[in-house]
Amino acid sequence: MxxxxxxxxxxxxxxxxxxxxxxxxxxxxxxxxxxxxxxxxxxxxxxxxxxxxxxxxxxxxxxxxxxxxxxxxxxxxxxxxxxxxxxxxxxxxxxxxxxxxxxxxxxxxxPLAVLTASEPAIYGRFGYGIATRQLRAEIDTDRVRLSVPEGTDDVALRLAPPEEASAACEAVYARLVPGRPGMLARRPGWERLPLLDPPEERAGGSALQCVLAERDGEVVGFALYSTKPEWGPAGPKGTVRLRHMGALDPAAYAAVWRFLCGMDLMSAVQVGNRPVDDPWQHLVSDVRRCDLREVDGLHVRLVDLPAALEARTYRAPVDVVLEVDDVFCPWNTGRWRLSGDPKGATCSRTDDAADLALSVRELGAAYLGGVSLASLAGAGLVREARQGALAEASLAFGSAVAPWLPHGF
Structure with a gap:
C-alpha cells in the first residue's frame, strides 16, 4: 500500500x-x-x-x-x-x-502535547499518561441540602442570554486558569465552544441558559446550563444539566450552586465534568445522594522533557535524578537531574546514578500533580533506586488543587 x-x-x-x-x-x-x-x-x-x-x-x-x-x-x-x-x-x-x-x-x-481519548488504551504506547480526571455526578436535590458560607446572601444573581453574557463568563474563566493545573487559556474563537447548543442535541431539554453572580456590579461567577422538565405520578421531577461554571470566591461559588440546586420543578442536577476536588462536595448534606463517578480527562505527553519540567514549580524542594525511557521520542531518553522548589526548577542531563526510573508515560501522568509517583510505584511503573527519593519526588510533584480540563477539544 x-x-x-x-x-x-x-x-x-x-x-x-x-x-x-x-x-x-x-x-x-x-x-x-x-x-x-x-x-x-x-x-x-x-x-x-x-x-x-x-x-x-x-x-x-x-x-x-x-x-x-x-x-x-x-x-x-x-x-x-x-x-x-x-x-x-x-x-x-x-x-x-x-x-x-x-x-x-x-x-x-x-514542550507538551495533550489529548482527550475516545479510547484510553490507545495512546499510552505513544507516551501519553492520564494526568487528570473528571468528576461526574447526579445530585438528588429533593433529598440533598446545601450549607453555604458567610457572604453568600450578598451575591446577587441574574439571568442573562448566554451570548450576551459570554464576555463576562470568559473574563471569570480567564482569571481561574492560572490557579488550577490542566486548564486551557482560551484563544479567540474558543469562547464559542461553551455556547454550542444545536436544538437536535438537547434531548428534550431547554435551550442553553446562563446565570451570572454579581457583587457590587462585578460579575464574580456564572453557570451555563439547561433544564429538562419532567413529571411523574408524584409531581415534577425535572433535571438541571450543568454545562460549565466558574466563580472567583467561595461565596459566589456557593451562590451559583444554591441556585442550581434550588430551582422549582427540578429534582436533580446532572454534572458532566468538574474537578475531582470540586468544593460543592463539602456543601451537600448527603454526598451518597450525589452518585459520584470519575473518568479519565487529559492525557499528557512530555515532548521536550527538560523544558516541560522547568516550566512548572514544585510543591517542596526536590533534587532527584530521573532515568527516563522514551522509545517514541528518543531525545528524552536518559538521565536528568531535576532540582526545583516552589520558586522554579532546572533540569539537565547528567551521568550521576539514577534515583528514580520511569517511562515518559508515567512522567506525563504525574506532571500536573494529580497522580502520585508513589501510586505509580505501587503499580510497578516507577522504580526507586535511592531510598527516600520516591517520597521526596512524590511530595514535590503534587498540586494543592486537583488538575482539571474543563472542556474537550
Missing part, C-alpha cells in the same frame, strides 16, 4: 473532516458544530493520510497554553481529530501520524 502523509491543505478540509465523521460512527456533525470546528482547525498544524484521492487518516494539533503547577501557561499542542479509516487499520497509519506529529511539536518548540 502506498499512502501520502502530508500537511492538510485548506481545500481538503471537507473530505478530511468527513473521514473523521465516518471513523466516529458516520453521523455528520450538526452544521453549527461543523462550522465551528472548521473555523478552529489549524490546517498548517494538521495532517492527513491519503490513499489516492481518498482520505484514510486524520490528526490535528491546536495551539494552546496549558496551566501547570505554579501558574505558568505553557505552550502546548492540543492533539485532536485523530482517526484511521476502518479499511486501512493495522497498517501503521496511526503510528506514522503520531511520529510525524510529535516531531512537528518538538520542532515548534512546544
Amino acid at each position: 502506498t499512502t501520502d502523509l502530508r500537511a492538510l491543505r485548506p481545500a481538503e478540509w471537507e473530505p478530511w473532516f468527513r473521514q473523521l465523521e465516518l471513523a466516529f460512527g458516520g453521523v455528520p456533525e450538526h452544521p453549527q458544530e461543523r462550522e465551528l470546528w472548521k473555523a478552529l482547525t489549524e490546517c498548517e498544524r494538521s495532517i492527513g493520510v491519503w490513499d489516492g484521492d481518498v482520505c484514510v487518516g486524520t490528526a490535528g494539533a491546536f495551539t494552546f497554553r496549558l496551566s501547570v503547577p505554579g501558574g505558568a501557561l505553557v505552550p502546548t499542542a492540543g492533539v485532536t481529530m485523530v482517526s484511521v479509516a476502518s479499511t486501512h487499520r493495522r497498517r501503521g497509519i496511526l503510528t506514522s501520524m503520531m511520529r510525524r506529529q510529535l516531531d512537528d511539536v518538538f520542532a515548534w518548540g512546544e
